[in-house]
Amino acid sequence: MTHREPVIPAGRHALYDQHKYSAALRSGDLLFVSGQVGSHADGTPEPDFPRQVDMAFENLVAVLDAAGCTLDDVVDVTTFHTDPEAQFGALMAVKDRYFETAPYPNWTAVGVNWLAGFDFEIKVIARIPGAA
Structure with missing residues (x-):
């Protein structure tokens, strides 16, 4: 069985404790990052909304x-x-600052009707450099 190691960023915010989840789990050479939102500490x-998206990306980077x-x-x-149709332009303006050059990652966008008070959430899978 593959070992799962939680990843906790500096300045861990209250949502992780409040909802009892890990910011990310490292498993082998993969990192599974939980959905990041534009939350304050x-x-x-x-x-x-544009600032919420930017903060979600900042939390993701952390x-x-x-x-x-x-x-x-x-x-x-x-x-x-x-509200994907109304939010798309603002999202793309922020996204393009973070993913500036190709090759771009795979991307799936999902419209939902509830995000616990948020309007945007981003989750990713990353390959950990140098991990075996």
């Missing part, structure tokens, strides 16, 4: 960094949106 949502990864190591992305 106390777990409350950022109300401004989790990746805690595992020794970068966005270049991301191979698969899943995003969740409460």
Whole structure:
């Protein structure tokens, strides 16, 4: 059985404890990152949508960094949106700042009707550099 090791970023925010989940799990040479949202340190949502998306990406980068990864190591992305059609332009403006060059990761976008007070969530799978 493959060992699972939790990854905890610096400045761990309240949502991990409140909802009892790991920011990410390292398993072999893969990192499975839980859905990251645009939350403040106390777990409350950022109300401004573009800023909420940016904060979700910032939280994602912090989790990746805690595992020794970068966005270049991301191979698969899943995003969740409460109003995809209305939010797409703002999302793409933020996304393009984080994933600037090809090859881009796989990406699946899912429209949902509830994200616990948030409007955007991003989860990824990354390959850990140098892991065997």
